[in-house]
Amino acid sequence: MAVITDYIPISTKGFTDIIDITPEIRASLKNSKLRSGTLTVFISGSTAGVTTIEYEPGLLKDLPEALEKIAPQDKRYHHDDTWGDGNGFSHVRAAMVGCSLTVPFTEGRLLLGTWQQVAVIDFDNRSRQREVVVQIMGEE
Amino acid sequence: MAVITDYIPISTKGFTDIIDITPEIRASLKNSKLRSGTLTVFISGSTAGVTTIEYEPGLLKDLPEALEKIAPQDKRYHHDDTWGDGNGFSHVRAAMVGCSLTVPFTEGRLLLGTWQQVAVIDFDNRSRQREVVVQIMGEE
Amino acid sequence: MAVITDYIPISTKGFTDIIDITPEIRASLKNSKLRSGTLTVFISGSTAGVTTIEYEPGLLKDLPEALEKIAPQDKRYHHDDTWGDGNGFSHVRAAMVGCSLTVPFTEGRLLLGTWQQVAVIDFDNRSRQREVVVQIMGEE
Numbered sequence: 354m355a356v357i358t359d360y361i362p363i364s365t366k367g368f369t370d371i372i373d374i375t376p377e378i379r380a381s382l383k384n385s386k387l388r389s390g391t392l393t394v395f396i397s398g399s400t401a402g403v404t405t406i407e408y409e410p411g412l413l414k415d416l417p418e419a420l421e422k423i424a425p426q427d428k429r430y431h432h433d434d435t436w437g438d439g440n441g442f443s444h445v446r447a448a449m450v451g452c453s454l455t456v457p458f459t460e461g462r463l464l465l466g467t468w469q470q471v472a473v474i475d476f477d478n479r480s481r482q483r484e485v486v487v488q489i490m491g492e493e
Numbered sequence: 494m495a496v497i498t499d500y501i502p503i504s505t506k507g508f509t510d511i512i513d514i515t516p517e518i519r520a521s522l523k524n525s526k527l528r529s530g531t532l533t534v535f536i537s538g539s540t541a542g543v544t545t546i547e548y549e550p551g552l553l554k555d556l557p558e559a560l561e562k563i564a565p566q567d568k569r570y571h572h573d574d575t576w577g578d579g580n581g582f583s584h585v586r587a588a589m590v591g592c593s594l595t596v597p598f599t600e601g602r603l604l605l606g607t608w609q610q611v612a613v614i615d616f617d618n619r620s621r622q623r624e625v626v627v628q629i630m631g632e633e
Numbered sequence: 634m635a636v637i638t639d640y641i642p643i644s645t646k647g648f649t650d651i652i653d654i655t656p657e658i659r660a661s662l663k664n665s666k667l668r669s670g671t672l673t674v675f676i677s678g679s680t681a682g683v684t685t686i687e688y689e690p691g692l693l694k695d696l697p698e699a700l701e702k703i704a705p706q707d708k709r710y711h712h713d714d715t716w717g718d719g720n721g722f723s724h725v726r727a728a729m730v731g732c733s734l735t736v737p738f739t740e741g742r743l744l745l746g747t748w749q750q751v752a753v754i755d756f757d758n759r760s761r762q763r764e765v766v767v768q769i770m771g772e773e
Contacts, residue, residue, distance in 0.1 A: 354494040354496075354634040354772075355772075356634075356669045356670050356771055356772055358669065358737060358739050389496045389498065390496050390628075390630065391531075391533055391628060391630060391671075393671055393735050393737055395735070395736060395737050395744060397744055397745060397746040397749065398746040398748075398749055399685060399686055399687040399746060399748055399749040404588045404589075404591055404592075405539060405587075405588070405591075405592050406539055406584065406587075406588045407539040407572075407584055409572070409575045409576075410571070410575060411570065411571035411572035411573065411574050411575040411576075411581065412570075412571070412572050412575075412581070412584050412585070412588075413571075414571040415564075415570045415571050415572050415581050415584070415585050416584075416585055416588055419563055419564050419585045419589070422562075422563065422702075423563060423699055423702065423703065424695075424699050430691065430692075430695045431690070431691035431692070431693075431694040431695050432687075432689070432691035432692050432695050433691065434690075434691050435689045435690060435691040435692075436689075436691075441691065441692070441695050444686065444687055444692050444695070444696075445692070445695050445696055445699045447685075447686075448684045448685065448686045448692075448696055448730075449589070449684075449699070449729070449730070450588075450589070451591060451684055451685075451731060451734070452684075452685050452734075452749070453734055453735045453736065454591070454592075454593055455533050455535070455593045455595050455735050456535060456593065457498060457533055457535050457626050457628035459498050459628075464535060464537055464626050465537060466537040466538040466539060468538075468539055469537060469538055469539040469592070470539075486737050486744050488670075488671060488737035488739075490630070490670065490671060490770070490771075491496055491630075492494075492495075492496055494634040494636075529636045529638065530636050530768075530770065531671075531673055531768060531770060544728045544729075544731055544732075545679060545727075545728065545731075545732050546679055546724065546727075546728045547679040547712075547724055549712070549715045549716075550711070550715060551710065551711035551712035551713065551714050551715040551716075551721065552710075552711070552712050552715075552721070552724050552725070552728075553711075554711040555704075555710045555711050555712050555721050555724070555725050556724075556725055556728055559703055559704050559725045559729070562702075562703065563703065589729070590728075590729070591731060594731070594732075594733055595673050595675070595733045595735050596675065596733065597638060597673055597675050597766050597768035599638050599768075604675060604677055604766050605677060606677040606678040606679060608678075608679055609677060609678055609679040609732070610679075630770070631636055631770075632634075632635075632636055
């Protein structure tokens with residue numbers, strides 16, 4: 354058993370920008386030489402999330418529209434009373450979607466579906482540079 | 494430490510059909526002979542999710558009703574502009590609920606509550622045959 | 634590789650009470666002596682959840698307000714037809730937020746952001762005593 358930690362740098366536009374990181378995590382897994390185990394994708398920070406989605410242009414609009422109902426961008430948030438940085442909606446969306454995803458792999462291959470991509474979503478109200486944590490635990 | 498991967502076949506009706514797979518994952522854990530570690534439940538595909546719920550008839554209606562507010566079935570989705578398969582609501586619900594769940598176990602027993610079942614939810618707009626991934630990592 | 638399981642007792646007020654358990658899980662990790670791996674936070678029971686959030690007074694109001702839209706407290710739930718305990722909203726919120734969170738660590742340090750705390754949310758409609766499961770898996 355081994356633990357390997359990688360970091361994937363991403364540039365986002367914020368405002369529920371959805372980034373497909375599947376190629377990068379596949380590369381991390383290949384480099385790890387591990388055959389069987391779990392790969393955990395984790396976002397440090399409280400205004401981004403991670404989930405899986407079929408990465409096609411329609412859903413890249415549909416998911417933000419659904420989140421707009423849960424936490425509208427133009428609402429006044431109590432968070433602004435604390436910091437005044439205007440990204441209360443970002444925090445609420447991130448807490449709902451979650452910052453961590455665990456994907457099993459066998460025979461060196463992630464058990465994702467064909468139309469299932471791992472996506473980081475940046476909910477912040479500005480462009481950001483982030484590093485996504487990829488931690489692989491398993492056996493050769 | 495060992496890694497064991499199992500697959501649980503399920504038949505669903507789609508349309509936010511909620512399936513209790515707790516007995517099957519308990520059987521997987523028992524067969525694994527592992528005593529302490531994590532069990533990850535993962536759904537391949539982008540129109541299903543996994544969570545825990547008290548599996549009783551009332552909540553099997555309440556949870557779909559809440560999801561209907563987040564991603565209504567009769568709304569027009571951009572996803573349909575891409576594929577025309579009418580299941581945009583399924584994808585949005587799946588991305589919100591998430592496709593992965595990690596449950597710790599000790600002394601060969603999952604640390605679930607008495608009224609807490611592990612449930613796969615099929616959000617697709619048709620019946621499906623699926624295989625749920627159960628990966629157990631831990632020590633004897 | 635080793636697996637270590639800890640339990641953190643918490644007292645909650647219920648009604649979407651959000652509890653910061655970051656200091657306690659940091660202490661668990663330190664005691665474990667493990668340097669690299671994953672820490673899983675898990676809530677037994679079907680009326681509580683776990684996520685990360687910037688733990689500041691504004692968001693402690695904003696997140697419950699968003700959940701009130703998804704699963705309002707004063708709505709009549711089918712769950713009440715089964716048990717009559719009036720906490721249908723608690724179950725729906727818990728199923729949406731999720732009961733499990735996996736955080737990677739390296740060099741003995743959780744890879745959380747500076748303003749990102751691990752929070753247990755008690756959605757039940759009364760005060761509760763709970764034990765949060767913290768399971769640490771990794772290598773020295």
